[in-house]
Structure formats: structure tokens, C-alpha cells
Amino acid sequence: SQQGEEDPQALSIQEGENATMNCSYKTSINNLQWYRQNSGRGLVHLILIRSNEREKHSGRLRVTLDTSKKSSSLLITASRAADTASYFCATPPYSGAGSYQLTFGKGTKLSVIP
């Protein structure tokens, strides 16, 4: 069953613009993780934000978490062609039954046009 769902499914922007993608989830979480996948490659971890954090930065990436709305957003500023990839959110459920099941959304496919 899908826990995290990304939105939009696809996003196309010009180089230098900002890209925002969103993730919604259904149940309580300890943390939410964002991953990037370049075409034909494995997933690479970007940011992990814990449930008691509201915002986290890493270079040109900014992640926000709103636990009241059960949603998160990933902002990539000043995008580059190299940011072209699929982006996934992943939500490990709150500890207890099923806490071994990390659920990924279907991803947002970002295209950055040079």
C-alpha cells in the first residue's frame, strides 16, 4: 500500500528556476526521507527530516515537513541540468507493527531544460 505520494508526477522547468515537489502520507511517522534517482541508476539519499523538525537544508535543497497536514515538500533552488532525475519520498511508519516496511511513493520526474 502507498504511504507516501509525490506530486506532481512530472515537472519540467528551465535551468536556473526553482523546482518544488510535494509528498503526502497517511499515517504517523518518525521521519520522512527524500531520495533522487538518475535514469538507470540506484536511489541516492538526499535528506532525512525527523517528525520534530519543520525545515531542513542541504546545499540547494530545502525540505519542509508539516505533520499536521501529513505533507512534506522538497525545494531545489537554482536548478541545473544535472538535477534532472526522479525524486521519491519514503516514509518509515511509526515504530510498532510494520516498522520494518519503508514505503516509497511513485516519484516526481523532474526535467531541467538547459
Next chain:
Amino acid sequence: NAGVTQTPKFQVLKTGQSMTLQCAQDMNHEYMSWYRQDPGMGLRLIHYSVGAGITDQGEVPNGYNVSRSTTEDFPLRLLSAAPSQTSVYFCASSYGQTFQETQYFGPGTRLLVL
């Protein structure tokens, strides 16, 4: 560190054949898992392990078998390949024994079953 490695990178099988996908990690991670990725479906968990000698089923375990005799290795066996198992397979590992921490992914094995 090599991180998470997977072999082979690409494999073609005939229906009914069996094979083993290899996964190894050199980070002394307790937790390891196998996912399959299909177009439009995101990543789905097949099997996981929280330590040597301990394995359990994920969301889509049918047709697959795993074992964990060492901390480093977590092979995935296809017992009798079917066209529905055509997919890209990813192995992942993480610290601790739950999904709560960052996952480190291998580069993937692309499998085609004819």
C-alpha cells in the same frame, strides 16, 4: 568502501529458469532489503533482513527466496522465473534494524524474463 554492490547488472532468463541476484555491503549494516521497481509502480519491498539468520517477507514476496548467512551478503533467488518478474531489482542496506534510517542503495540489476 564499495558501499552496496549488486551482480549481475543485466540478465536475460527464459521462463522457468532459476537464478540468484547477488547483493553485498561492506558497511557492517544490520538491515538489508530487496526492492523491485516497475514503471508507474514505484519501489516495492520483496524481502528484508534485520541481521544474519533473520529474514522476513515484504509486500511482494511470491516467487522469491532469500537467506542471510553473513552480515555482508543478502542474495535474492528467483525459483522459477516468470515474465511478470521482469523488472529492475535494487538491494539496500542501513544502520540499525529498522527502516527508520537512511537507506543505501546498490546500482540495480535489470532482469528480463522471456
